[in-house]
Amino acid sequence: xxxxxxxIRVLDLSRIFAGPDSAQMLGDLGADVIKVESPKGGDECRYxxxxxxxxxxxxAPSPSFRSFNRNKRxxxxxxxxxxxxxxxxxxxxxxxxxxxxxRPGTMERxxxxxxxxxxxxxxxxxxxxxxxxxxxxxxxxxxxxxALQAHSGLMSITGEEGGPPARAGxxxxxxxxxxxIVSGVLAALFHRERTGEGxxxxxxxxxxxxxxxxxxxxxxxxxGNEHRRMGTANHLSVPxxxxxxxxxxxxxxxxxxxxxxRLAAALDPETLGVETFxxxxxxxxxxxxxxxxxxAITRGLxxxxxxxxLSRAKxxxxxxxxxxxxxxxxxxxxxxxxxxxxxxxRYVGTPFRxxxxxxxxxxGYPGLGEHTAEILSEAxxxxxxxxxxxxxxx
Amino acid sequence: xxxxxxxIRVLDLSRIFAGPDSAQMLGDLGADVIKVESPKGGDECRYxxxxxxxxxxxxAPSPSFRSFNRNKRxxxxxxxxxxxxxxxxxxxxxxxxxxxxxRPGTMERxxxxxxxxxxxxxxxxxxxxxxxxxxxxxxxxxxxxxALQAHSGLMSITGEEGGPPARAGxxxxxxxxxxxIVSGVLAALFHRERTGEGxxxxxxxxxxxxxxxxxxxxxxxxxGNEHRRMGTANHLSVPxxxxxxxxxxxxxxxxxxxxxxRLAAALDPETLGVETFxxxxxxxxxxxxxxxxxxAITRGLxxxxxxxxLSRAKxxxxxxxxxxxxxxxxxxxxxxxxxxxxxxxRYVGTPFRxxxxxxxxxxGYPGLGEHTAEILSEAxxxxxxxxxxxxxxx
Numbered sequence: 001x002x003x004x005x006x007x008i009r010v011l012d013l014s015r016i017f018a019g020p021d022s023a024q025m026l027g028d029l030g031a032d033v034i035k036v037e038s039p040k041g042g043d044e045c046r047y048x049x050x051x052x053x054x055x056x057x058x059x060a061p062s063p064s065f066r067s068f069n070r071n072k073r074x075x076x077x078x079x080x081x082x083x084x085x086x087x088x089x090x091x092x093x094x095x096x097x098x099x100x101x102x103r104p105g106t107m108e109r110x111x112x113x114x115x116x117x118x119x120x121x122x123x124x125x126x127x128x129x130x131x132x133x134x135x136x137x138x139x140x141x142x143x144x145x146x147a148l149q150a151h152s153g154l155m156s157i158t159g160e161e162g163g164p165p166a167r168a169g170x171x172x173x174x175x176x177x178x179x180x181i182v183s184g185v186l187a188a189l190f191h192r193e194r195t196g197e198g199x200x201x202x203x204x205x206x207x208x209x210x211x212x213x214x215x216x217x218x219x220x221x222x223x224g225n226e227h228r229r230m231g232t233a234n235h236l237s238v239p240x241x242x243x244x245x246x247x248x249x250x251x252x253x254x255x256x257x258x259x260x261x262r263l264a265a266a267l268d269p270e271t272l273g274v275e276t277f278x279x280x281x282x283x284x285x286x287x288x289x290x291x292x293x294x295x296a297i298t299r300g301l302x303x304x305x306x307x308x309x310l311s312r313a314k315x316x317x318x319x320x321x322x323x324x325x326x327x328x329x330x331x332x333x334x335x336x337x338x339x340x341x342x343x344x345x346r347y348v349g350t351p352f353r354x355x356x357x358x359x360x361x362x363x364g365y366p367g368l369g370e371h372t373a374e375i376l377s378e379a380x381x382x383x384x385x386x387x388x389x390x391x392x393x394x
Numbered sequence: 395x396x397x398x399x400x401x402i403r404v405l406d407l408s409r410i411f412a413g414p415d416s417a418q419m420l421g422d423l424g425a426d427v428i429k430v431e432s433p434k435g436g437d438e439c440r441y442x443x444x445x446x447x448x449x450x451x452x453x454a455p456s457p458s459f460r461s462f463n464r465n466k467r468x469x470x471x472x473x474x475x476x477x478x479x480x481x482x483x484x485x486x487x488x489x490x491x492x493x494x495x496x497r498p499g500t501m502e503r504x505x506x507x508x509x510x511x512x513x514x515x516x517x518x519x520x521x522x523x524x525x526x527x528x529x530x531x532x533x534x535x536x537x538x539x540x541a542l543q544a545h546s547g548l549m550s551i552t553g554e555e556g557g558p559p560a561r562a563g564x565x566x567x568x569x570x571x572x573x574x575i576v577s578g579v580l581a582a583l584f585h586r587e588r589t590g591e592g593x594x595x596x597x598x599x600x601x602x603x604x605x606x607x608x609x610x611x612x613x614x615x616x617x618g619n620e621h622r623r624m625g626t627a628n629h630l631s632v633p634x635x636x637x638x639x640x641x642x643x644x645x646x647x648x649x650x651x652x653x654x655x656r657l658a659a660a661l662d663p664e665t666l667g668v669e670t671f672x673x674x675x676x677x678x679x680x681x682x683x684x685x686x687x688x689x690a691i692t693r694g695l696x697x698x699x700x701x702x703x704l705s706r707a708k709x710x711x712x713x714x715x716x717x718x719x720x721x722x723x724x725x726x727x728x729x730x731x732x733x734x735x736x737x738x739x740r741y742v743g744t745p746f747r748x749x750x751x752x753x754x755x756x757x758g759y760p761g762l763g764e765h766t767a768e769i770l771s772e773a774x775x776x777x778x779x780x781x782x783x784x785x786x787x788x
Contacts, residue, residue, distance in 0.1 A: 004581045004582075004585045005581075005584075017609075018647060021608075025577070029581055037726055045603060049609075049629060049630040050613075051678075052675070054617050054619075058617055058678055059615065063609060063612040063613035063616050063617065064609040064612065064613070064614075065611040066612055066616070067609040067611075067720045068608075068609070087737075093637035119431060125630060126406045130568065132725055133725070133728070133729030133731075134729070135728055135729060136724065136725045136727075136728025137647050137725055137728065138723075138725045138727055141705050141710075141711070141712075142647075142708060142709070142710040142711075143710055143712060144647055144704075145709060146626070146628065146635070146645050146647055146712075147636060147644075147645055147647060147710055147711070147712035148712070149482060150643075150644075150645040150712040150713065150714040150715065151712045151713065151715055151720065151723070152470070152638065152715070152720050153716055153717040153719070153720035153721075154562065154563060154564055154566075154716050155563075155626065155636070155645075155714050156563075156614060156714060156715060156716045156717060157563025157564065157717070158552065158560060158561070158562055158563040158722075159553065159554070159560055159563075159625075160553070160557065160558075160560065161555065161587050163557075164554075164625065164626070164636065164643070165551070165626060165636055165643055166461070166552060166553055166554065166560055166623075166625055166626055167625075167626045167628075167636075168548065168549065168550060168552055168553040168562030168563075168566065168633075169549075169550075169551025169553075169621070169623065169624075170607055170609075170610060171609075172546055172548075172562065172566050172606050173569070175570075175605060175606050175608070176566070176569070176570050176573065176606075176745075177575055177745075179570065179573035179574060179576075179605075180573060180745045180746045181746065182573075182577045183419070183573055183576045183577045183580060183745075183746055184746030184748060186577060186580035186581055186584055187398045187399075187423055187580055187747055187748060187751075188398075189584050190398060190399075190580055190583050190584045190587060191398045191748070191750075191751055193587045193588065194449060194587065198749065199748055199749050199750040200749045200750075201746060201747060201748045201749060202746070202747050202749075203745060203746040203747065204729065206725060206726060206729065206731065207729065207731050207743075207745045207746065207747075208725075208741045208745050210731050210743075210745070211569060211573075211742060211745035212564050212566050212569050212570075212724055213564055213717070213720065213741035213742070214415075214461045214569070215411075215443075215457060215458040215461040215564075215565075216463070216564060216717050216740075217461075217717065217720070217740075218457040218458065218741065218742070218743055219443075219457035219458070220445075220718060220721055220742050221454055221457075221721065221739075222457050222460070223444075223448050223451065224718075225448075225650045226716050226717045226718050227717065229560075229561070229563065230563075231542070231553075231558065231560050231561075232549065232558075232559060232560055232561045234540065234561075235443060235605060236442060236443040240540060241540070241561075242544065242549070242558065242559055242561075249544075249558070249559055250539050250544075251541055251543075251544040251549075252726045253538055253540055253541060254536075255537075258479045280760075281446070284445075287663075304415075307731045311535050314536060315536070316536040316537055316538060316541055316542075316546045317535070317536075317541070318535075318537075318542070318544040319544065319545065320544040320549050320550060320559050321544065321545055321546070321547050321550060322529050322550045322620050323547040323551070323607070323610050323614045323620045323621065324609065324613070324614060324618075325547070326545065326546050326547035326607065327547075327614050327615065328551075329532075329545070330531060331526055331527070331530045331531055331600060332600060332601075332604055333530075334527070334529055334530025334531065335526070335527030335528070335529060335530055335598065335600065336501065337527075337601050337604050339602065340765040345615075346611075346615050347608075347612065348604045348605060348607070348608035348611055348612070349578075349601075349604075350726050351570075351571075351574045351597060351601045351604070351605035352574045352575065352577055352578030352581075352595060352596070352597040352600070352601065353578075353595060353596055353597065354578060354581060354582055354593055355438065355593050355594045355595060355596075356585075356591060356593040356594075356596045357581075357585055357593065365538045366654075384555075
């Protein structure tokens, strides 16, 4: 057996980012993932964040849909109808894992909640994914990644010092939640393998954002410290931030006194090797002076010159890349972080690599409802039933 | 069996954030986690990001160490000595999972790499965690969370439009990598439960950062688009950003035309309900006008007034909280996201909840080497060996 999740069936009723991305990773590990989509255009992500002109150029679906939906088959079922819900129930009964991100109580209202099926299917692993979780004062408030960047306090520590709050530029809470779903589902599968017991689990954008903020919360609980925005800098040490080059920016991090000495020697022993900057606590106290002294040197050099000098001296350094530079760098390819598929298509791979049973890509993104008849037929639906269920949509 | 990882032994040789946090989550799930620390002060995180004055007030260790090291026991062993390395080897042979974040090749140089032990212990799950991964042009470059926010392009899309790059204020790449480790280890444990086979796995800050950026990379590969900084705004839809209140900020997200109509009705039908703003594509085109029209209204209201109006109208909204407000909000507690321990201590809990076998906290952070003798004794070391190994340090 070379695939971790060979023989595991996942029914994914979720949309947009976190749920689909988590199901994709389960598919990377070899699960048979079925994506249930609405007849009204399917997952909204198919058209998200892309202009009409771009869609005409690259064809549907959107780049983000392509990012989160490899290794899946798509079935269209209308959950607004009795027949659609009944079909989902039948598919759930033959699935090992069921994911959904409907508002709390929706699956129950449709008669396909965990409690409706768990007696008949005690091995089922059923995952709810919500914005703020299933209960509590915010359970019914709509939210997305940005809302949780705001609610969690992340935005209060992101951006320029004294300036307005900023967001982390990517949907990091959403994609972090995706890995929380994967972790929870794998934990439940391991538990079932040892005990025979399925179970319900849940996670949320809220839990994910709190995990990302956990050490700030701990700091606040213990000391009352409310850290604030510092641009690219960090309250932990100096230097630990971006510095200007003559053609962009680099980040330089030298937390230990030993690394600082190497930095000073590599960049300019005369101005940086001074006694006053030698200890971490003094560099913290003289933050402004240290930053100015380093900037005075880096401004005269190119990004690549600084990177070469400092990496040679074993000082932590990175170029602040644009997206083109980041994707063009050979490192991600070198570690197997890019999946190649079809005719030159590239996809960011599974974010961890098992050496005997690594994630892999066997299918591109599915067309809307592309596998409806195939999936229903496998599940024992009759020709007439298949016709009825797909006829409504086509 | 009520705990998912009951009977699973984890030997954690890692330091700072990602590795320790992942081992903590395995401990939350019931694993017996042993943290191996150096006699030279142990995990550097014990003193990280906290001033001497704060340490005197709250006592060691630092808030971040407390955040990432519950549910563990600590053993001090000196990997610079033959006796220390031999002790680690003996502990590895009785562990199900081994984690390390040394530079590539270090464990091998010490004779305790995967290949050194896998014949004798084929069921071992061995996880390497690196900055850029084990191979490739950047394998030997030092890096931290900030470096990967820079390298990945995340920093290029974070911050004010036209301003300098900013970092996401928390160590999101590190903590995302932590969940990647947990996912990889759980996948390997599931595989071993079904096949008897252990294996090596790895992940890195690089793979985690690429996962967080995956849809931007896909967009670039398909269209050549390099998105840039937009403050709190988003290229996906308008409004989808922070707006000023008279006492702070709120984020408002109304991607669909239906939600926009509800927003306009709730805030100001006269100025917002106009024909020109009715469709998503026009709101994108007239971004500046839409943002100004909303801001003109929100500036006159408090955060809580805006939140009440819009949540009542089923529009996605959140207050931009500071860290004190975020931790003080009752929602995280309501969903079981906070672990309580000891005398009023609070900790951010496991970021997913299994209903039959949820993560829980049984131990606070360990003192440096607190369990050295106990762990060695359990592992069958003699009194004399224990004396020799711990004598060197004490």
